[in-house]
Amino acid sequence: MDALALLTADHNRVRGLFARFNKAKESDDTALLGELAAEIINELQVHTSIEETQFYPWVKDISEETKDTVTEGVEEHHVVKTLIAEIQALEPGNDKWIAKMTVLIENVDHHAEEEEEELFPKVRSNTSATDREALGERLEQEKQRLGAPVLADKIDLTLTELKDLASTQEIPGRSTMDHEELAATVAPPTG
Ligand SMILES: [Fe+2]
Ligand SMILES: [Fe+2]
Numbered sequence: 001m002d003a004l005a006l007l008t009a010d011h012n013r014v015r016g017l018f019a020r021f022n023k024a025k026e027s028d029d030t031a032l033l034g035e036l037a038a039e040i041i042n043e044l045q046v047h048t049s050i051e052e053t054q055f056y057p058w059v060k061d062i063s064e065e066t067k068d069t070v071t072e073g074v075e076e077h078h079v080v081k082t083l084i085a086e087i088q089a090l091e092p093g094n095d096k097w098i099a100k101m102t103v104l105i106e107n108v109d110h111h112a113e114e115e116e117e118e119l120f121p122k123v124r125s126n127t128s129a130t131d132r133e134a135l136g137e138r139l140e141q142e143k144q145r146l147g148a149p150v151l152a153d154k155i156d157l158t159l160t161e162l163k164d165l166a167s168t169q170e171i172p173g174r175s176t177m178d179h180e181e182l183a184a185t186v187a188p189p190t191g
Contacts (some may be wrong), residue, residue: 001133001136001140001151001180001184002129002132002133002136003055003058003132003133003135003136003139004120004123004124004132005136005181005184006136006139006140006151006184007047007051007055007115007120007139008116008120009181009184009185010043010046010047011047011112011115011116012171012172012173012185013043013169013171013185013186013187014040014043014044014047014108014112015109015112015171015172016166016169016170016171016172017036017039017040017043017169018040018105018108018109019170019172020036020169020170021033021036021037021040021101021105022105024036025098025102030092030093033092033093033098033101034092034093037087037092037101039187040101040104040105041084041087041088042148044080044084044108045084046143046146046148048077048080048081049142049146050139050142050143050146051073051077052074052077053142054135054138054139054142055135055139056070056073056074058135059119059123059127062122062123062126062127063122063126065122066119066122066123066126069114069115069118069119069122070119073111073114073115073119076107076111077111079107080104080107080108080111083100083103083104083107084104086100087100087101087104140152149187149188151180151183151184153188154183154184154186154188155180155183157183157186157189159179159182161189162179162182162183162186163182165182165186165187165189166182166185166186169186169187171185171186
């Protein structure tokens with residue numbers, strides 16, 4: 001699968017977790033907040049890692065502009081990692097923990113939007129589909145190495161199963177996704 005589609009799928013999966021976290025915040029469900037935060041942190045650690053080791057080095061030489069966006073991106077990841085370390089040192093559910101999770105979510109939302117709107121279009125117009133597919137393959141291998149689910153783990157689910165998962169996981173844009181996009185985006189069924 002195209003590397004940009006895979007990275008966008010990661011973004012949308014984590015956006016679904018953010019939506020669920022914000023809802024759980026309103027209902028004061030500490031156990032659920034803790035579970036969702038753990039999932040969010042795990043997703044972000046894998047995603048920032050594959051971007052920094054595979055994607056950013058691959059795109060940074062496309063132009064001066066992409067180089068600047070990537071340099072900024074690495075710093076934004078650094079803020080995310082710092083916040084994660086601080087969050088992990090606090091008691092899940094307390095006021096400070098919730099405030100830091102909220103700032104983390106706002107930061108990542110902004111960062112992902114910037115990647116999708118400023119970086120990805122430039123990458124798309126300056127690279128070949130074949131090269132992006134090859135990079136996508138490397139991203140998947142790296143994810144597997146990090147113990148994260150990949151597209152191949154979910155591609156055999158039926159469209160109904162995928163749609164149900166996307167709905168439960170509150171994946172944004174799910175109504176217009178095809179089978180492959182849904183499979184790339186959802187987290188595998190649990191249990
Ligand atoms: Fe990023
Ligand atoms: Fe990203």
